């Protein structure tokens with residue numbers, strides 16, 4: 280599958296995004312080709328000037344055209360620069376638009392993807408992939424493609440020029456060019472043909488591990504581990520260094536031969552010129568020698584440009600391959616004939632769900648229901664499937680078997696906007712934008728009036744937070760040292776949810792980061808938020824869920840126990856054990872505080 284995708288041509292794919300600017304790219308490349316031909320003209324002028332000068336040497340005044348040839352060389356050089364500049368203007372304009380179209384297409388696609396796709400570090404990774412690869416494509420179309428066109432056209436014209444003055448010296452120059460090209464293609468074929476792809480994978484792996492390493496520095500310090508505890512990072516560096524080392528070694532001979540060829544035309548030209556000069560017409564031979572001595576390094580430069588440009592072509596293949604991988608992610612299907620839920624009940628009917636790329640189900644034949652206005656709490660050991668169950672309600676993912684119903688309608692049959700309006704989700708980690716607290720709260724209801732936002736903040740017990748902020752509710756968080764504690768951020772998130780006023784509330788670990796004072800206030804905010812609503816709540820602090828209508832104990836993706844707190848305690852099962860642990864911990868804490 281991967282191989283098939285690799286065969287697609289990244290350059291033509293990226294041009295597919297150019298739209299009406301494709302013609303501008305073609306114009307830019309044509310101008311670049313013309314510039315490349317103009318760049319050859321000064322060499323001919325130099326040949327003409329050298330021929331005239333040597334014919335009359337030392338009486339240079341007898342060669343009246345010398346100055347004309349000099350000026351012609353200057354004008355051709357100036358024309359070369361100007362036309363090349365115009366070419367780059369065209370390709371830059373087109374490349375900028377093309378990269379913009381690529382980014383727009385990707386972003387339009389990304390917003391259609393399941394919300395679960397953005398959990399964890401995915402969102403940062405997607406932004407990086409889109410940005411970097413669109414940037415690479417832009418660079419290819421703006422710089423490398425016109426250079427490649429010039430570099431391809433120049434040798435073709437050069438071959439004609441090479442044979443025009445002296446076919447023997449021309450043939451010798453051509454021979455070195457051909458040998459250089461052959462060694463270049465040999466170097467880039469075989470195992471090395473896939474080098475760039477492997478190299479990119481290694482770099483990706485290494486930077487991923489580097490991020491993990493930096494994230495883990497506090498753990499390393501706290502537990503006094505050595506950096507070698509980050510084996511994965513170390514292995515990624517070694518594997519990268521191994522690949523780069525092997526590649527360098529495999530190119531050693533080829534690169535030496537390539538450089539010798541593109542710089543070594545002299546080694547052939549000098550003896551050839553001496554032999555020919557001995558046979559007669561030394562002046563003519565000298566003129567031609569000067570021309571070829573100047574022209575041969577220029578040809579070498581062109582071949583070098585071809586080499587770098589073909590590297591860029593491979594980079595573009597790789598960039599488009601990565602962008603296509605994102606485009607291949609399937610959006611959640613939208614219902615063709617959406618249905619309206621009748622009420623705000625939530626029901627799981629025999630739900631089985633596996634995360635993409637995994638085989639063990641995170642939820643295995645799970646059934647339960649939350650009647651409209653009721654509260655169900657999910658508890659259980661870590662990894663039991665609580666967050667997964669909660670995230671299936673707003674369709675972060677679609678179930679593989681069974682169904683999740685809201686108001687008697689399968690969530691897959693409810694229009695996206697309708698579903699989002701019906702469910703408010705308070706996440707485990709609260710995400711606040713670098714905006715004012717006012718804007719942060721208003722994200723859940725962009726049309727809300729200022730009074731409504733202030734009322735929601737008040738209901739979520741945020742008054743003390745707003746009082747200590749320099750600009751009250753208009754303070755921008757995340758800048759100028761304005762940061763909120765975990766518990767404070769959660770109260771802002773609750774204000775958001777209160778403002779949304781959705782009939783179904785999903786709370787995931789909402790008191791996880793709170794200190795006792797914050798927890799008390801969060802509890803009060805909960806009461807305001809959940810009054811009269813259908814609530815599915817995940818909490819590790821069992822005190823918060825004592826009054827739930829039903830408690831489900833989820834373990835390894837299955838419902839292990841269910842009932843009210845009293846029923847579960849009476850069963851003396853898993854929940855009763857958890858409750859006993861929790862009570863012991865609470866008593867220990869109270870005892871410790873009393874002793875202080």
Ligand SMILES: Nc1ncnc2c1ncn2[C@@H]1O[C@H](COP(=O)(O)OP(=O)(O)OP(=O)(O)O)[C@@H](O)[C@H]1O
Pocket residue numbers: 398634635637641659660661662663664665666667668
């Ligand atoms: N994005 C994901 N991709 C693959 N597997 C996942 C993903 N998220 C969770 N899982 C797996 O699904 C299972 C259930 O995880 P889930 O987060 O729902 O458990 P949880 O009960 O909420 O745990 P915790 O109390 O620690 O938050 C676990 O085995 C977990 O490793």
